[in-house]
Amino acid sequence: MGRIPCCEKDNVKRGQWTPEEDNKLSSYIAQHGTRNWRLIPKNAGLQRCGKSCRLRWTNYLRPDLKHGQFSVAEEQTIVKLHSVVGNRWSLIAAQLPGRTDNDVKNHWNTKLKKKLSGMGIDPVTHKPFSHLMAEIATTLAPPQVAHLAEAALGCFKDEMLHLLTKKRIDFHLQQSNAAKGNTTVPYVSSKENEKDDTAEKFKLNLSRAIQEPDMLPLNKQWESTGATSGNFAGACGVFPASVTGFQYGPSSFGNEGAGSPWSQSMCTGSTCTAGYQGRPREKLKDENGEEYEGGKAIKNASNIFSTDCVLWDIPSDDLINPIYRDAFNNKE
């Protein structure tokens, strides 16, 4: 005995909406509003489920929606808010006028997550991978560390394998070129060298993070480490040394040019996304050991701001929703 379906599944059309259907729905809603979604398709002459109509309206037809590319400022806002509230897409979207939760979610899953991974930052915790490695190393007995570190770095590990495999192929090609007497033109481009350099740095930091658990002090605000070996992102030159406290500054978000850490070259989609999709609403713990629940459990927005394991560099004036603003201002 489940609950009754929201509509007769046999009689409803599914899949892509046609312009004609869009017109019907838009003009009906313009006249009658959006009360009672179940009745809307029937009254509007649509063979659609009410839920489908609601989705179409909220995610596509609403006149106040923006349809273009996300701006750098919007991306920054998404990343910052995600570091605070996690996958609460509706909360994040509420801070971005004209954007829907679906927009934000899709943009995060297809672009931002990869960009962060490419910068050496875990998109779930928003911490540098090396920092996570150090945390793991301090809390576990040595035999466990390697395995858990591997698991924690699932995305990045795959990328490293990719890079290292490519390096090996490049090496063979270079050797074969050399054997043919072609010694003047290096096979590997400067960008490839950059990648290989990155791979080496990551390898070094990975092993150091495991071997030297106190490399990064815990319970301390992240610092921009510049070229400090402990921070992979810093080692890649992502974060400006002048920045006080770890943050996603314009320098890391605004430059999409050649060699930018934002280029998709750093992380392939399948390897990056698999580990994070379908994340259950598990019990999680913050850095103080306080238990909280992932997913929808947080109902009071102010609670979201009560943990120290998040980034606090969001200017409160940037927050459109007064709930956020108040929570932010009362955080002390």
Add this chain to the structure above:
DNA sequence: AATAAAGGCAACCGCAGATGG
């Protein structure tokens, strides 16, 4: 030019909270 792989996005699914009788 053809094909495969990856990316991007719209839409669907199912769960949970809100609401009203």
Add this chain to the structure above:
DNA sequence: GCCATCTGCGGTTGCCTTTAT
């Protein structure tokens, strides 16, 4: 308080487009 229904949300899927080989 209970139940039925509506609504909102986050996760997932599937299809179309773009890019790489």
